[in-house]
Amino acid sequence: MKVTVVGAGNVGATCANVLAHNEVANEIVLLDIKEGVAEGKALDMWETSPVNLYDSRITGSTNDYSKTAGSEVVVITSGIPRKPGMSRDDLIATNAGIVKSVTENVIKHSPDAKIIIVSNPLDVMCYTAFLTAKIDKSRVMGMAGVLDTARYRSFIAMELNVSPKDIQALLMGGHGDTMVPLPRYTTVGGIPLTELMAQDKIDAIIERTKFGGGEIVKLLGTSAWYAPGAAAAQMVEAIVKDQKRVLPVCSWLTGEYGQKDIYLGVPVILGKNGIEKILEVDLNDAEKELMNGSADAVRNVMGILKDLNVL
Numbered sequence: 001m002k003v004t005v006v007g008a009g010n011v012g013a014t015c016a017n018v019l020a021h022n023e024v025a026n027e028i029v030l031l032d033i034k035e036g037v038a039e040g041k042a043l044d045m046w047e048t049s050p051v052n053l054y055d056s057r058i059t060g061s062t063n064d065y066s067k068t069a070g071s072e073v074v075v076i077t078s079g080i081p082r083k084p085g086m087s088r089d090d091l092i093a094t095n096a097g098i099v100k101s102v103t104e105n106v107i108k109h110s111p112d113a114k115i116i117i118v119s120n121p122l123d124v125m126c127y128t129a130f131l132t133a134k135i136d137k138s139r140v141m142g143m144a145g146v147l148d149t150a151r152y153r154s155f156i157a158m159e160l161n162v163s164p165k166d167i168q169a170l171l172m173g174g175h176g177d178t179m180v181p182l183p184r185y186t187t188v189g190g191i192p193l194t195e196l197m198a199q200d201k202i203d204a205i206i207e208r209t210k211f212g213g214g215e216i217v218k219l220l221g222t223s224a225w226y227a228p229g230a231a232a233a234q235m236v237e238a239i240v241k242d243q244k245r246v247l248p249v250c251s252w253l254t255g256e257y258g259q260k261d262i263y264l265g266v267p268v269i270l271g272k273n274g275i276e277k278i279l280e281v282d283l284n285d286a287e288k289e290l291m292n293g294s295a296d297a298v299r300n301v302m303g304i305l306k307d308l309n310v311l
């Protein structure tokens, strides 16, 4: 079982490290365009194996895709991150070309791979990879909802002073300021959140979640990596181990939630075939409106992609 992570920067290296540490695959390949970076980080990680007690083989490669051949899952994190004052959408001109060329190389060497996009702007980078890879929609997906719900759940845990393990939540829509956390579908040890927290506190947590990426960018001068790397690794594990996890995943919609020909975050069953099923839950009018607003925002960025003429 082989997994490749493209981009050995902050997110990619963290993801590879979590995959190795948790022995998700017995072979992990880290690839980057920058000479020596992937090899160096992979070697450093492998040297933790006797301490952390794992035997997943992790190796690095400078842009040699033959080393990635036959990967079951490929995570694409290559691309620039934003700096303070930028939005994720500002990254499109640089990252669209990178995601396109990386996807071409990936699919050439691993035609059966499931592809998980991490590069931003996430929803439109998924679209870029989908158009480039020309494979079934079940095999091209994006990581955003796992991260965004993790942030949402971690903030709820802090506010209620309870274990984050007991918080289940659903969040849908695009990976931007219009994302849609759903308190009606959030529970704490099986108890609806709405019974445990006042509405003004819930609203404040929703706002913090929507701008959770920006909060880290402001603190660090670049974007987050620990939670994003772990979130991508969780998706890889669900596929590699055929876990049938129910997770929010950026998926190509063909009419679900009233949306068509667009990548948006929705709850899915994730297993060995990639996205095995999109789950459609009932949304009330207010939630539908938020979902439609989020879709409009993603369509705007799809328009920018079209104008760039990279595909």
Ligand SMILES: NC(=O)C1=CN([C@@H]2O[C@H](COP(=O)(O)OP(=O)(O)OC[C@H]3O[C@@H](n4cnc5c(N)ncnc54)[C@H](O)[C@@H]3O)[C@@H](O)[C@H]2O)C=CC1
Residues within 6 Å of the ligand: 006, 007, 008, 009, 010, 011, 012, 031, 032, 033, 034, 037, 077, 078, 079, 080, 081, 082, 091, 095, 098, 101, 102, 117, 118, 119, 120, 122, 143, 144, 147, 175, 222, 223, 224, 225, 228
């Ligand atoms: N979907 C999500 O929730 C999240 C997305 N991101 C996005 O992930 C991307 C990566 O972020 P970081 O790891 O922090 O950036 P980083 O700058 O630390 O790493 C990016 C790596 O990609 C490599 N790269 C660039 N072009 C490449 C190519 N053509 N082939 C192979 N490697 C190439 C660079 O050399 C660099 O090592 C950014 O676009 C960021 O916005 C980051 C966090 C969360």
Ligand SMILES: O=C([O-])CC(=O)C(=O)O
Residues within 6 Å of the ligand: 081, 082, 088, 120, 147, 175, 212, 213, 214, 216, 217, 223, 224, 228
């Ligand atoms: O905020 C960013 O630019 C990176 C990202 O997508 C996140 O951390 O949610």
